[in-house]
Amino acid sequence: MTVLGCIADDFTGATDLAGLLARSGVKVNLHMGVPDAPPTDTAAFEVIALKCRTEPAPDAVAECLRALDWLKAAGAERFFWKYCSTFDSTADGNIGPVAEALMDKLGAEQTIYCPAFPENGRSIFMGNLFVGEQPLAESPMKDHPLTPMRDSNLMRLLEPQVTRPVGLANRLVVEKGADALRDRLAELRAEGVAHVVVDAVSDSDLRVISEACRDMVLLTGGSAVAMALPELYLKDGTLKADAPRMQAPQLAQGAIVLSGSCSAMTRAQVAAYLEQAEGFRLDPLDLAQNGAGAALAWLEKQPLDSAKIIYATAEPASVKTAQDKLGVAKAGNVVEEALAALAVKARDLGVRRFVVAGGETSGAVTKALGVTQLTIGAEIAPGVPWCFATSDGHDIAVTLKSGNFGAESFFADALAKL
Ligand SMILES: Nc1ncnc2c1ncn2[C@@H]1O[C@H](COP(=O)(O)OP(=O)(O)OP(=O)(O)O)[C@@H](O)[C@H]1O
Ligand SMILES: O=C(O)[C@@H](O)C(=O)CO
Secondary structure (H helix, E strand, C coil), X not given: CCCEEEEECCHXXXXXXXXXXXXXXXXXXXXXXXXXXXXXXXXXXXXXXXXXXXXXXXXXXXXHHHHHHHHHHCCCCCEEEECCCCCCCECCECHHHHHHHHHHHHCCCCEEEECCEHHHCEEEECCEEEECCEEHHHCHHHHCCCCCCCCCEHHHHHHHHCCCCEEEECHHXXXXXXXXXXXXXXXXXXXXXCEEEECECCHHHHHHHHHHHCCCCXXXXXXXXXXXXXXXXXXXXXXXXXXXXXXXXXXXXXXXXXXXXXXXXXXXXXHHHHCCCEEEECCHHHHHHHCCHHHHHHHHHCCXXXXXXXXXXXXXXXHHHHHHHHCHHHHXXXXXXXXXXXXXXXXXXXXXXXXXXXXXXXXXXXXXXXXXXXXEEXXXXXXXXXXXXXXXXXXXXXXXXXXXXXXXXXXXHHHHHC
């Protein structure tokens, strides 16, 4: 029985969510894109990964509604819209437009917005999102290549994205427990508030929110607010733990790190890994002019079992130079296309372990590898599990690392874990 149908707006976010849900031991199915075939062999948690975070809002809405139909066909009656724990969205959406379209389809009067992920330093207080101790707009997210976040206030970010009123259930309410939060939501509903930002600074706040909101037909947020749901379903007997994490299949030695994320944490991770691995740096301007031939030729020359990384990861000033010359979309696309082609080449050369950094990058790479479904394995860092799949008939392992997740030693940690 599917108890929760989940739609994630990028691929790293989807493995993050699936990994946290799978901590409970309950079966989670993770699909990359809306499956062509109707649902079979469904799990308690069905997650569909989309690559729609930066698409035009009408396209993102259409794709999410297709995902909703598939999840309904899987038997889900409650749904979760997963976006980034740093609320990444462009000025035109897509978090609000998708939420409103899902609400309309589901007849939901109200939903909540809670991107908090305390284990990874994301907390919300008085409607303002913090990354560690910094307000979102003062954190490195202000320089994100595609979705620079220049305001920390979630109500202000959401308001232009939706047509109905936005409100807040603050930490003073959450702290009082699930009944107080239910009362606050009812009060806001009576005032016609459809979109409620909910504060959370700790996992115990998230447990209160899950308990108060578990019967809402649509919940929205980061992965951590959904993490508490399996525990509630297990406790009341709705679900039984039935799926221990999958052990890694036997894989050949070859491994590669592909990084298209420019986040502060990925920059530190790339620098740390370059101390022990051979590296090739992709330059968007060179790619736009000459294609990925030089990188492909470099990859062909590397021994299969060597430590290697191909990265476009760069400092904000260098990203800006590329964007000024090529435009934001083209600068991102040439990098994504190159990393996708390099992943395919690596697989054809015998590489079977792929460490990929960045959500958009992960979408491009997994699509090129023809991966349609992932099985969740061991967690490497909070929100980043190893996953297993087949690509062109080969068993492969992939980990899709969100830009800001993982320790500095993440790439080596990941490969040491398989
Ligand atoms: N040097 C560069 N110049 C311009 N754009 C770049 C450069 N390197 C990477 N990019 C683009 O920046 C975008 C990074 O987004 P991506 O989602 O992959 O990483 P992220 O946002 O850090 O990860 P996440 O969404 O998981 O937090 C991609 O579109 C990528 O192609
Ligand atoms: O929520 C997060 O921070 C991640 O799962 C993510 O969505 C990164 O793209």
